[in-house]
Amino acid sequence: MGAIFSGNTPLLQVAEPKLIQQILVKDFHVFVDRNSISLSSKHPIVGKILPELQGEDWKRVRSITTPVFTSGKMRRMYPLVRQSVEEFMNALSEYLKDKHEINVKDMYGCLTMDVIANCAFADAFKVPNNAFVVNGRNVFKIPSRKEL
Incomplete structure (x- = not known):
């Protein structure tokens, strides 16, 4: 500690x-009550995710989501996560080989979305204009605070 x-x-x-x-x-x-350091709590979607919630709302959502992350389910997700990370590394290698400038935030955003939706309906690295990917990016466009 x-x-x-x-x-x-x-x-x-x-x-x-x-x-x-x-x-x-x-x-x-x-x-159940933690200090929120995020500015996204007023966002209509992002404000409803677990790290943004407080009190009874947090407790209710936490109770709903906890069964999804059992050790057995996490073990079954591992190959999908690994596949997404391998594709992420391959995409980075291609950018480096071509000496392209990269937007790291966008790349990690694609990795996050790909991990979440890999087995359902998106492949964020191969189809960057996929409706799921585009809408996911829009959800996470949150104005950042000015750093002093």
Whole structure:
């Protein structure tokens, strides 16, 4: 564990796997209210994802999503994640070979969408103008804060 700060506010960072499991699995009901550092909570879609929710809304969504991430289901997802990462690495290699400039944010955005939707209905690296990919990008176009 180590102390980190968000401005003048101390935050606790946990890195011990057993303690993380205790917090995120067994005692998650205790941690329903967290400070939100995101500016996206007003976005009609992004504001409804788990990291943006607070209180009872967070607890309800967490209870719904938890069964999706059992160890058995995660093991079955591994080959799909690995395939997406391999395609991501191949795409990066092509950009580097051709010495093209790359937008890292867009590349990682494609990787994220590809992992999420690999087995359902999108292949973000091969069809970048796929409706799922385009709409996914639009959802995550959130104005960033100005850094001082």
